[in-house]
Amino acid sequence: MKKKWITGLTAALFIAGFGISAIAAENPPDALLMNACTKCHDSKKICNNLGKKDQAAWKSTIQRMVKKGAALSSAEQDAVSLYLFNLVPNSEPVCPKGK
Numbered sequence: 001m002k003k004k005w006i007t008g009l010t011a012a013l014f015i016a017g018f019g020i021s022a023i024a025a026e027n028p029p030d031a032l033l034m035n036a037c038t039k040c041h042d043s044k045k046i047c048n049n050l051g052k053k054d055q056a057a058w059k060s061t062i063q064r065m066v067k068k069g070a071a072l073s074s075a076e077q078d079a080v081s082l083y084l085f086n087l088v089p090n091s092e093p094v095c096p097k098g099k
């Protein structure tokens, strides 16, 4: 009886853990960005700022965009600001190819 309960708990934890890693894998920062940040303007606006803002500046830009309506959780804002800070200028997908 007790054993069954433990098996059930292990299965539940396994499913929960798998669910969380699946969400993280489905939402890498570049996908989040291209989805949430191109609703009002194209990513050229973001591209133009690569290499110019430090992470704190990106974070505050993103927070401003969230106030306007960008849909990103606070963890996602951190992930995207770190991603943008580390992105080399003219990188795809933020900067369209050949521009």
Ligand code: HEC
Residues within 6 Å of the ligand: 033, 036, 037, 038, 039, 040, 041, 045, 046, 049, 061, 062, 065, 066, 068, 069, 070, 071, 072, 080
């Ligand atoms: C609800 C509409 C909206 C969404 C969604 C949005 N933006 Fe903006 N963004 C604007 C508007 C309007 C401007 C121009 C006015 C301004 O700068 O406040 C702008 C300007 C910018 C600028 C240029 C100005 C600056 O401060 O460098 C950058 C960079 C930028 N957005 C990045 C982003 C990023 C990154 C995201 C995703 C987190 C995003 N935007 C999502 C509306 C939006």
